[in-house]
Amino acid sequence: xxxxxxxxxxxxxxxxxxxxxxxxxxxxxxxxxxxxxxxxxxxxxxxxxxxxxxxxxxxxxxxxxxxxxxxxxxxxxxxxxxxxxxxxxxxxxxxxxxxxxxxxxxxxxxxxxxxxxxxxxxxxxxxxxxxxxxxxxxxxxxxxxxxxxxxxxxxxxxxxxxxxxxxxxxxxxxxxxxxxxxxxxxxxxxxxxxxxxxxxxxxxxxxxxxxxxxxxxxxxxxxxxxxxxxxxxxxxxxxxxxxxxxxxxxxxxxxxxxxxxxxxxxxxxxxxxxxxxxxxxxxxxxxxxxxxxxxxxxxxxxxxxxxxxxxxxxxxxxxxxxxxxxxxxxxxxxxxxxxxxxxxxxxxxxxxxxxxxxxxxxxxxxxxxxxxxxxxxxxxxxxxxxxxxxxxxxxxxxxxxxxxxxxxxxxxxxxxxxxxxxxxxxxxxxxxxxxxxxxxxxxxxxxxxxxxxxxxxxxxxxxxxxxxxxxxxxxxxxxxxxxxxxxxxxxxxxxxxxxxxxx
Amino acid sequence: xxxxxxxxxxxxxxxxxxxxxxxxxxxxxxxxxxxxxxxxxxxxxxxxxxxxxxxxxxxxxxxxxxxxxxxxxxxxxxxxxxxxxxxxxxxxxxxxxxxxxxxxxxxxxxxxxxxxxxxxxxxxxxxxxxxxxxxxxxxxxxxxxxxxxxxxxxxxxxxxxxxxxxxxxxxxxxxxxxxxxxxxxxxxxxxxxxxxxxxxxxxxxxxxxxxxxxxxxxxxxxxxxxxxxxxxxxxxxxxxxxxxxxxxxxxxxxxxxxxxxxxxxxxxxxxxxxxxxxxxxxxxxxxxxxxxxxxxxxxxxxxxxxxxxxxxxxxxxxxxxxxxxxxxxxxxxxxxxxxxxxxxxxxxxxxxxxxxxxxxxxxxxxxxxxxxxxxxxxxxxxxxx
Numbered sequence: 001x002x003x004x005x006x007x008x009x010x011x012x013x014x015x016x017x018x019x020x021x022x023x024x025x026x027x028x029x030x031x032x033x034x035x036x037x038x039x040x041x042x043x044x045x046x047x048x049x050x051x052x053x054x055x056x057x058x059x060x061x062x063x064x065x066x067x068x069x070x071x072x073x074x075x076x077x078x079x080x081x082x083x084x085x086x087x088x089x090x091x092x093x094x095x096x097x098x099x100x101x102x103x104x105x106x107x108x109x110x111x112x113x114x115x116x117x118x119x120x121x122x123x124x125x126x127x128x129x130x131x132x133x134x135x136x137x138x139x140x141x142x143x144x145x146x147x148x149x150x151x152x153x154x155x156x157x158x159x160x161x162x163x164x165x166x167x168x169x170x171x172x173x174x175x176x177x178x179x180x181x182x183x184x185x186x187x188x189x190x191x192x193x194x195x196x197x198x199x200x201x202x203x204x205x206x207x208x209x210x211x212x213x214x215x216x217x218x219x220x221x222x223x224x225x226x227x228x229x230x231x232x233x234x235x236x237x238x239x240x241x242x243x244x245x246x247x248x249x250x251x252x253x254x255x256x257x258x259x260x261x262x263x264x265x266x267x268x269x270x271x272x273x274x275x276x277x278x279x280x281x282x283x284x285x286x287x288x289x290x291x292x293x294x295x296x297x298x299x300x301x302x303x304x305x306x307x308x309x310x311x312x313x314x315x316x317x318x319x320x321x322x323x324x325x326x327x328x329x330x331x332x333x334x335x336x337x338x339x340x341x342x343x344x345x346x347x348x349x350x351x352x353x354x355x356x357x358x359x360x361x362x363x364x365x366x367x368x369x370x371x372x373x374x375x376x377x378x379x380x381x382x383x384x385x386x387x388x389x390x391x392x393x394x395x396x397x398x399x400x401x402x403x404x405x406x407x408x409x410x411x412x413x414x415x416x417x418x419x420x421x422x423x424x425x426x427x428x429x430x431x432x433x434x435x436x437x438x439x440x441x442x443x444x445x446x447x448x449x450x451x452x453x454x455x456x457x458x459x460x461x462x463x464x465x466x467x468x469x470x471x472x473x474x475x476x477x478x479x480x481x482x483x484x485x486x487x488x489x490x491x492x493x494x495x496x497x498x499x500x501x502x503x
Numbered sequence: 504x505x506x507x508x509x510x511x512x513x514x515x516x517x518x519x520x521x522x523x524x525x526x527x528x529x530x531x532x533x534x535x536x537x538x539x540x541x542x543x544x545x546x547x548x549x550x551x552x553x554x555x556x557x558x559x560x561x562x563x564x565x566x567x568x569x570x571x572x573x574x575x576x577x578x579x580x581x582x583x584x585x586x587x588x589x590x591x592x593x594x595x596x597x598x599x600x601x602x603x604x605x606x607x608x609x610x611x612x613x614x615x616x617x618x619x620x621x622x623x624x625x626x627x628x629x630x631x632x633x634x635x636x637x638x639x640x641x642x643x644x645x646x647x648x649x650x651x652x653x654x655x656x657x658x659x660x661x662x663x664x665x666x667x668x669x670x671x672x673x674x675x676x677x678x679x680x681x682x683x684x685x686x687x688x689x690x691x692x693x694x695x696x697x698x699x700x701x702x703x704x705x706x707x708x709x710x711x712x713x714x715x716x717x718x719x720x721x722x723x724x725x726x727x728x729x730x731x732x733x734x735x736x737x738x739x740x741x742x743x744x745x746x747x748x749x750x751x752x753x754x755x756x757x758x759x760x761x762x763x764x765x766x767x768x769x770x771x772x773x774x775x776x777x778x779x780x781x782x783x784x785x786x787x788x789x790x791x792x793x794x795x796x797x798x799x800x801x802x803x804x805x806x807x808x809x810x811x812x813x814x815x816x817x818x819x820x821x822x823x824x825x826x827x828x829x830x831x832x833x834x835x836x837x838x839x840x841x842x843x844x845x846x847x848x849x850x851x852x853x854x855x856x857x858x859x860x861x862x863x864x865x866x867x868x869x870x871x872x873x874x875x876x877x878x879x880x881x882x883x884x885x886x887x888x
Contacts, residue, residue: 127708128708130708130711131710134714135710145741148741148742149737151744153740222551223548225541225542226559227552230558236869237865239868240817240864240869241821241861241865241868242835242864244824244825244827244828244835245861245864248835252842253854253857257850442725442727445728445729446728446828448728449827449828456728456732463736470737473729473733473736476732477729480724480725480726481721481724483724488720
């Protein structure tokens with residue numbers, strides 16, 4: 001019995017009935033779209049022709065944004081975004097065309113059974129219909145909101161646009177890295193400085209939280225009862241107290257009571273800790289420094305080739321090679337050797353500028369502001385509690401049989417961890433670990449509470465000065481969102497790559 | 504071959520007496536055995552144990568000394584908590600005592616305090632039986648808690664002049680009261696909304712699925728503080744000119760939507776964990792989509808993800824502290840504000856206030872996590888191996 005006979009064939013009369021229904025639905029859909037469009041355009045465009053005027057304006061704006069590259073990248077991007085937002089309601093038209101196409105395909109497709117007499121009882125039809133209803137309602141809602149916003153902004157006399165980013169900022173920022181920033185710089189530059197501060201804080205926090213989290217996570221699995229309980233108490237306490245409170249504790253209760261500059265705590269006669277921050281010697285590199293850097297890079301590249309060669313040799317002959325030790329020797333030994341040689345022949349390639357107490361504060365050297373330290377401590381200690389739990393769960397997820405098999409094969413304890421347990425645990429650990437990194441990055445926005453100049457804090461100042469709520473908040477969200485989406489795209493790729501291949 | 508009689512060059516060794524008995528193996532049971540196994544199995548372990556004990560001693564003793572032994576319990580103003588004769592004092596509990604009412608309810612009129620206390624009492628009376636699995640009438644209980652209670656709470660907290668309850672503006676709400684209001688409204692809204700979006704994300708309909716994914720990924724991708732800024736600054740822009748939204752309602756909208764997105768992901772995890780056979784069996788029985796979800800899938804899925812749901816609740820509760828950044832006086836906000844009071848400015852005021860805050864937040868969050876552990880064990884019906 002072939003499969004086709006299992007299907008009930010549609011008669012031509014039924015097909016004709018279905019086609020009639022299709023046109024009926026299309027007519028209804030067109031009518032609803034027309035009504036919806038008229039209603040919505042009365043909110044947004046005030047007249048239907050306004051929409052087409054806007055379309056022309058939109059094309060002109062995009063053209064202008066592409067051609068006219070003045071005012072820095074952010075301003076240019078802002079113009080592009082403005083142009084796209086202006087035309088957003090037009091996207092609903094594309095949607096309706098797509099819906100029509102789906103309905104048409106539904107009519108054309110062969111169906112396993114005759115469509116029900118009543119279209120409302122047909123699963124496909126009902127699906128498409130409910131989507132139509134949901135989308136129309138949502139589009140109307142968004143249109144309503146956009147219309148209100150545009151009205152309100154015009155009433156307040158600040159039509160939306162990102163051109164204000166080119167205006168002079170006029171405020172100072174107490175931590176500027178990698179960029180030249182002065183009070184005369186633009187708002188756009190100030191926001192860029194904030195973004196860099198966010199990134200620096202997040203990266204430092206991620207490194208510290210990972211180290212701390214792995215230590216605490218392994219402590220929780222320790223066979224030593226006291227150590228395991230300490231780790232458990234750490235996790236339970238720091239997970240259950242709000243991060244904002246922890247930031248305040250570090251900033252107001254730990255760093256503020258530190259002594260003033262004249263009574264600084266001194267570490268090794270070079271690092272000074274007081275309530276204005278941590279002052280440490282600042283390295284000054286001479287021209288010969290590049291030789292040391294080059295040696296470092298050569299070490300890394302050479303280690304990579306050695307690892308590849310060792311892997312291939314082990315696959316062919318079974319002879320292992322101490323890759324890790326060689327790599328460490330190369331990566332750290334070569335730069336040291338280079339440093340020594342350069343010092344010998346051309347004088348030391350790096351000198352230090354030590355901070356000195358002048359007047360009421362330290363001058364020179366490198367200063368780490370207390371806000372940064374408070375944020376770093378709070379973020380990494382808080383996130384480490386979550387990472388510890390992830391690490392514990394990951395290691396416990398490796399079945400005990402794997403450990404036993406590894407030991408039965410005669411691997412040492414170190415080899416067992418390195419070759420059997422950790423690779424399998426990492427598969428479980430890395431996805432939630434990445435989401436913790438993302439959380440840490442997003443939580444770094446709490447810096448605004450203690451005025452560490454991150455993206456949100458600087459943006460907040462710009463918001464207050466320029467009164468551009470819509471644009472600044474859109475900018476914040478755009479930046480954080482693209483960060484998150486990029487990370488989750490990477491995670492999807494990674495998960496697909498690392499997925500356990502089973503028979 | 505004949506047996507050789509030749510004398511061997513060496514004499515075989517015969518032992519004629521018993522070896523001395525070996526000492527018994529170290530005990531592996533009992534207190535001593537436990538100590539030996541877990542704390543002092545080798546020199547490294549012993550070192551760790553001693554270090555750990557020393558660490559515990561340092562932390563615990565300084566904490567107890569600060570919070571209890573050297574603490575100041577009574578006093579009228581900062582003079583009570585200043586160092587006396589050069590001797591530093593510990594926690595200034597007198598300050599917490601003086602500000603306690605403010606920490607609990609913000610600027611709620613003192614003569615109306617019974618109103619929110621009644622709300623607390625009724626809430627506990629309705630919540631506790633719902634949380635204890637053995638108490639019957641769960642349906643009625645839930646109906647009262649989620650149907651009648653919010654109306655009662657609103658009338659009591661906000662007021663209704665027609666019932667003789669003068670209106671207390673939300674600007675006067677604060678402290679723990681505001682924290683609890685925001686957290687519970689957020690929890691109650693975010694769970695059903697999260698379920699809806701989780702179902703939407705698993706839907707067969709492409710547009711609904713796309714919209715759900717867009718919603719979830721948007722809210723999960725941005726920090727809560729920007730959401731709060733948006734809800735406090737931009738929500739008024741979104742609405743027509745003549746509509747004004749209450750200052751407390753604005754962040755509530757933001758918090759609820761934000762939590763709903765996280766909840767949706769948790770619920771989706773549960774939906775994905777349900778074997779496909781359950782869906783197919785439900786469909787084979789002729790159940791409609793909503794019957795299948797309501798009767799077969801969701802009860803199992805939600806049970807699986809109770810820990811995740813409670814974790815989201817805990818996160819939400821902690822995140823309510825962020826509303827202090829946008830100028831609301833929740834528990835953290837009002838304590839932070841009170842630190843600026845010159846009447847109580849001493850070196851130990853801030854540490855005391857933060858210790859108090861940490862204890863309050865820890866009490867709620869830890870309580871929730873313990874309850875989730877209990878529920879997880881209680882609902883454990885043998886699916887897991």
